[in-house]
Amino acid sequence: MTKLEKHYNLEGVEEKWYAEWLEKGYFSPDPSGNEAYSIVIPPPNVTGSLHMGHALNSTLQDILIRWKRMLGFEALWIPGTDHAGIATQNVVERQLAKEGLDRHKLGRDAFIERVWKWKAEYGGRIIHQLKSLGASCDWSRERFTMDEGLSRAVREVFVRLYEEGLIYRDKRLINWCPRCHTALSDLEVEHEEIEGILTYIRYPFTPPSPPLSKGGIEGGYVVVATTRPETMLGDTAVAVNPGDERYKDVIGKTIDLPLTNRRIPVIADSAVDPSFGTGAVKVTPSHDFNDEAMARRQNPPLPFITVIGDDGKMTPEAGAQYSGMDRYVCRKRVMEDLNSRGLVEKEEKHQHSVGHCYRCKTIIEPLSTLQWYVNTKPLAAAATAAVRCGKIRIVPSSWENTYFAWMENIRDWCISRQIWWGHRIPVWYCSDCGEINVSRETPKTCKKCGSGKLRQDDDVLDTWFSSALWPFSTLGWPDETDDLKTFYPTSVLVTAFDILFFWVARMIMMGLKFMGEVPFRDVYIHALVRDAGGEKMSKSRGNVVDPLILINKYGTDAFRFTLAAFAAQGRDIRFAEERVEGYRFFVNKLWNAARFITMNTGAVPAEELEGMFRDKEPLLIAHHSSLDLSSRWILSRLAATVEEVNAALGEYRFNDAANGIYQFIWHEFCDWYIEMSKHAIYNKSECSAGTIACLITVLDHSLRLLHPFMPFVTEEIWQTIRKYLPESPESIVISRYPEKLPRDIRTEEEVSYIMEAVTGIRNIRGELNISPAAEVTVLIKTFKARAGDILKNNLPLIQRLAKAGEITVGRELEKPKGSATGVRDSFELYIPVEGLLNIGEEIGRLMKEKMKVAESLSFLSKKLLSDDFLKRAPKEVVEKEKARHQELVLKDERLEGSINRLKEMGVKNG
């Protein structure tokens, strides 16, 4: 037997077992084996480093996978990373900048080579970190979104969507990041509320000025308001609401646009809100989404004048004096020029939201460009239906509404990005005839004219395009692999809500479209991990808690258990480090329980102990009648816990599962059963093999229950007791998860009497501060014959646990003079306290208690006198409350008596 140290020492344990598990291949399921259970990991960015979000996400998945594996499923957890187009390109570009290079100097091919090199060097970091979390992923199936197989899937999907007309190319306004120099989808724009300036500018009418209407127009000009004055250089109209009386006479008139030599019309459009600003709006179709829509609605459509370029600088069309200027420098200059002409009416502070690039936080610029789009409406309809009809269950279900709302308002998805790192769009343009060739394989000649002069589209696809295929591309699609047949659809997707739209919704659309089946049955949406103050953790806030540091400090097991215990549904997690410390104590508690048990296996002859385990599981059931009361009790409590934990995990209530195990191991197994068992163990003549076998059995089951949460310490301990267990496999990883053990309610009830007696005695001792050395005499007056019998049969146990001396049990006992009283459900305890305590203090305590009772009593009396309550409350409730009232009356009388007796004693003793 390995000798266990007093404190659990994690040094080397985790690495040792993880290596062992990998070597044995426990994490690789057999596609032709039992029923499948599968999860695909939300692939972390290849540039990523493990943060709390990953840690929580991965821990929950690992708990599910380990649980199902132990239940006998072929459990597959596919790991991998995402190529993270813009993010990765940014990282490598920063690296280049340090060397005084940029990607344009390097050229496209060399740059991409450089990114691959970077990936080879640093891209495995997060994978390594996942392993240190104990993640039981099947690493032999690890994928990367730019793997050859996944690239094939991407092309297949693109071509088929194009052929069905669901992918198209169009020139329209998109969100443009001037820093990343690429288009972004709507989702990739983060809106932030900022305080800007609303500038009111005078636009003079082309002379002769029109006659003035009421308000609005003064001295031959109309006033418009804007937060972006520089865009006026691209204005092609001023719009007013057609119903706006103030402006009805000027619709159709023209304006001499200041700082330019252009003339623009005043138009009518019902989208204009007459109550905002002046009720007149400058229209810049090339740089504002609203204005673009307005321009297209006009007949004929308004012209588009692009004054800001893709680098965020003003174009020649902005005018010679502004061309080449940065957009914000230009804003200043325009303001100066307007001011010098007296055209600025006023400036106001103004709260409005501004879009920022989600990768680099640069303010995005709406820009009219040619991009590829997915027509998402038809795909979204099926994806909505799948959730509505229950083919996919979103847990917690409160997220369903969010999902529906987004899906029903979905807009077409801009999928092209003007960067280099990613899946290049499989489109080739013919230089001779202009034909667009869309193809799975790189074509040599134009399909229309046969020309060999083909040029591939420069753009790459949005990173999320390949992510959307992840649940089936990782399983081998478009090939019909065994893995695909066995493991698709996957069982559950575990993720945070922040990528519900980016990723989850798109996976559902693509899965339904290309597999004809949902990609997963359940979507479990877990909380976001925030800091203790509720702030989102981020590098810029400097409040990031590094999971790896916690793992180092407290061990992976304690850390994982903390995450699970925190993972209540529907609420964000405020992470508190003290909790991790608390659960490390729990690891140590478990460790010492195991130490106690392994130290005492020799209390009975080895053959006898072996005999207990000779039968197959459930070994102890066979011996049930030979087991003592407390052993039968702990087995029943174990059964209750097993039931609770399985039920909780089945509903993704990780916190309930974790707390259930914690409660059982610490407070029932350790605090009660082990203490009860000592009586037998330290008196070898009384010790039965059953008790030792029961200790081992409960420990074994506890370890297996706990293993998905705490994989390492459970394996470490389990290996030391494995030799006692019949037909046990070589690792706890592949052992059977406890399920469906028999309960014994009668025994549980009986033991509850003993526990009540013990806590009752301890109560009195503790409250009266009676020395632990004093063996108190106890009288127990029972109300029920059965309770009395149980207590009588277990007196030595009660004496031991409560450090009591003589105990008398009976139905007709009289309370001795000068004794403290404890009231329980089934009996009353009397402990003569004369000489054991300070009478003054005790009287004070009793008075305090009496006041509390009196308060409850007055409340209850009022309630019981109320006609309404008596008439309308359910009978059983009324009965309950009456009984409670009776009890309180009795308790009050007893307290009164005790106080009086103590007072007498006090007088006697001076």
Add this chain to the structure above:
RNA sequence: GGGCGAUUAGCUCAGUGGGAGAGCGCUCCCUUCACACGGGAGAGGUCGCUGGUUCAAUCCCAGCAUCGCCUACCA
């Protein structure tokens, strides 16, 4: 602007239509041979505010306040 969520012990959080729980912290007692990373006993809460429904509300409903998040084309 629309929507969602939160508000429970000093702290971090569970929970329920019939006078509220855990962990940590705090107080007191105990170095008893698994564990002081331990054991035992306690103190501590008008369950955000105001109304309503109900015999009964911390829980259901409405409004308000504070905080957080999502979403949106008010220039």
